[in-house]
Amino acid sequence: EAQVTQNPRYLITVTGKKLTVTCSQNMNHEYMSWYRQDPGLGLRQIYYSMNVEVTDKGDVPEGYKVSRKEKRNFPLILESPSPNQTSLYFCASRPGTYQPQHFGDGTRLSIL
């Protein structure tokens, strides 16, 4: 089954404790992205990747890192999480330009 898989689905952690949210897609898609969804703000793009080792900042990259060492994986790293990063996060992938994105089911992060 074609899918984007995120882990964990839920995480409660404390300020400053490094965490990684994994994202994996099995559709051989070139493009991958991370978004956060906040009330009243919709989905905002954090980072995107056009291919292996090619990444760029989206609208809200501060406090986040990404890497794309393999085509299928695109982890989101919070080196020193803060409470303002409490949010619902989505990973997405798509095959190319003018193609829709496929989303994972989301990761709800709470940072105390």
Place this chain on the structure above:
Amino acid sequence: DQQVKQNSPSLSVQEGRISILNCDYTNSMFDYFLWYKKYPAEGPTFLISISSIKDKNEDGRFTVFLNKSAKHLSLHIVPSQPGDSAVYFCAASEWTGNQFYFGTGTSLTVIP
């Protein structure tokens, strides 16, 4: 600054009637537009898209209309069904297709 706006947070429609969801954008460079549907605890799923060279695209019960001069797009669902009850997001990107901008969503309730 929100480049894609959905000014109606919610909409209620009787089953069998038409649902019309609206979206406005500010960036005249946007040329690819999409609608996504989202159920609770799931990621957004792609519904329908349109490129700027067209003003209408249909897929079954779903039709998207694009008015470039007004920077406005709308999604029509006919006839509406209870299973259509979800949050609908519109999204847009420029021709480079790397960055996507989402609206804040409209929660549609279809009343049986």
